[in-house]
Amino acid sequence: MSEGRIVARKDGPVGWLIFDNPSKRNAISIAMAHQLPELLADFDADPAIKVVVITGAGDKSFISGADISEFDKKEASPEAARENAARSQKTFGDLRKFRKPTVAGVRGFCFGGGVAIAVACDLRFAADDAVFSIPSARLGIGYRADFTSWLVEAVGPANAKEMLITAQRYGAQDALRMGLVHRVTPAADFDAALNAYCAAMAENAPIAMQASKAITNEVAGGLANADMALCQKWSDACKASEDYKEGRRAFKEKRKPVFRGL
Numbered sequence: 001m002s003e004g005r006i007v008a009r010k011d012g013p014v015g016w017l018i019f020d021n022p023s024k025r026n027a028i029s030i031a032m033a034h035q036l037p038e039l040l041a042d043f044d045a046d047p048a049i050k051v052v053v054i055t056g057a058g059d060k061s062f063i064s065g066a067d068i069s070e071f072d073k074k075e076a077s078p079e080a081a082r083e084n085a086a087r088s089q090k091t092f093g094d095l096r097k098f099r100k101p102t103v104a105g106v107r108g109f110c111f112g113g114g115v116a117i118a119v120a121c122d123l124r125f126a127a128d129d130a131v132f133s134i135p136s137a138r139l140g141i142g143y144r145a146d147f148t149s150w151l152v153e154a155v156g157p158a159n160a161k162e163m164l165i166t167a168q169r170y171g172a173q174d175a176l177r178m179g180l181v182h183r184v185t186p187a188a189d190f191d192a193a194l195n196a197y198c199a200a201m202a203e204n205a206p207i208a209m210q211a212s213k214a215i216t217n218e219v220a221g222g223l224a225n226a227d228m229a230l231c232q233k234w235s236d237a238c239k240a241s242e243d244y245k246e247g248r249r250a251f252k253e254k255r256k257p258v259f260r261g262l
Contacts, residue, residue, distance in 0.1 A: 004029035007254040008039045009056070013202035014195075015043040020057035021182040025064035028113050038146035044099065047261055050202040050209070052098065053194070054121055057078075059187070060132070062104070065112030089146070096120040096150065099210050100200060105194045106130045107187065115163075115180075119150040122213055124181040125189040125197055129222050130172040132180060137167040153220060157177050205243040206261035211235065 004021030017039055019026045043049045056062040095117065106119040106126040111133045118124050118132075134151075136143045140210065143151075143164055152160045155178045163170070173179045185193040201209070211234035218226040238244055242262040250257035 004032045006032050006035045009162050010043075010046070010049060012186050013048060014198045015046070015049040016051040017043075017052065017054050018057050019055070019063050022057055023207075025061035025109050026056040026114075027064045028066050030087075033091045036091050040094050040098055043183060048208050049100065050261070051103065051198050052203075053103045053105050053116060053198055056096070056107065059107050059127075059190075060128075060182075061109040061114075062106040063111075063117055063136075064109045064116030064154055065114055067091070087145075092116060092146065096146075099214070101207070101209050101213060103194075103198055103201075106132075106181065107190055111135060115151065115187065116147040119147070119154045119180075124154075125183045125185070125194050126175060128174045128182040128184055128188040129187045130171045130175065130181070130184075131169050132163075132171075133169040134163050135167045137165060162260075203256075203259070205238075205241070205247060205257075205259040207241050207243055208238050210214075211238050212262075219234075 003023060004019070004027065007016075007018040007020050009016040009018065017036070021029060023026050040052070040197065043052050067213045087125065088247075101123070102121040104121040106118060106124060107130060109131055111131075112119055112135060115132060119196065121206065134143060148160065148164070151163070155163070159180075161179045162168075168179070170180070172184045176184050183193075183197065214234050215231045218228075218231050235255050243257075243259045246259060247257050
């Protein structure tokens with residue numbers, strides 16, 4: 001039986017979801033897959049939370065993938081396999097569709113499903129001891145289409161093919177070069193740097209950040225495939241917001257704006 005759980009913490013405007021399964025390098029258990037959508041829903045409903053960070057407990061691993069010890073249970077019957085697939089789709093899909101900005105804070109191992117969690121997030125902040133790999137080809141597994149599309153969005157088709165076909169490991173600097181991560185910081189400074197990165201982001205206008213995320217996701221596949229009405233709706237929401245007025249006042253008064261998400 002896996003001991004895994006996700007620990008939720010609220011630190012001012014930043015919500016933290018910590019994958020805690022230390023004996024298995026923070027592998028994702030069935031119980032954790034059930035937890036994530038519920039915890040995200042709580043953060044989504046809390047107006048005080050502006051940014052959400054996904055990270056792993058300890059300093060050895062972000063998320064090492066799915067809990068392999070539970071594979072037989074997940075595939076015990078066709079019904080169990082379908083239930084597992086539906087649960088997995090909701091778990092990862094809810095993170096990908098979450099309306100507030102999300103940051104993956106990566107230390108140590110980030111393998112398989114851990115990479116899927118990371119690329120489901122908007123931003124990826126890594127320590128220089130991070131190691132990335134998708135070993136599906138060594139396990140006889142075909143990486144899911146939704147996971148693959150997020151990976152391609154992050155690193156491009158050529159790098160995605162290399163990661164998936166070779167199943168090799170990549171250090172933090174290789175991940176930065178590929179676009180898999182946005183920032184790399186020394187491991188000794190990781191906690192402070194990640195906190196500062198998220199705290200600065202949380203000072204931005206919440207509606208504008210959500211609009212930027214939603215519009216970017218829409219246009220990523222080209223304007224022809226984008227829901228332009230939805231994009232316009234987000235743009236209009238920003239212009240109608242009190243935060244827009246506050247941003248203009250603060251600019252004129254040469255002071256730091258105080259946004260309330262209104």
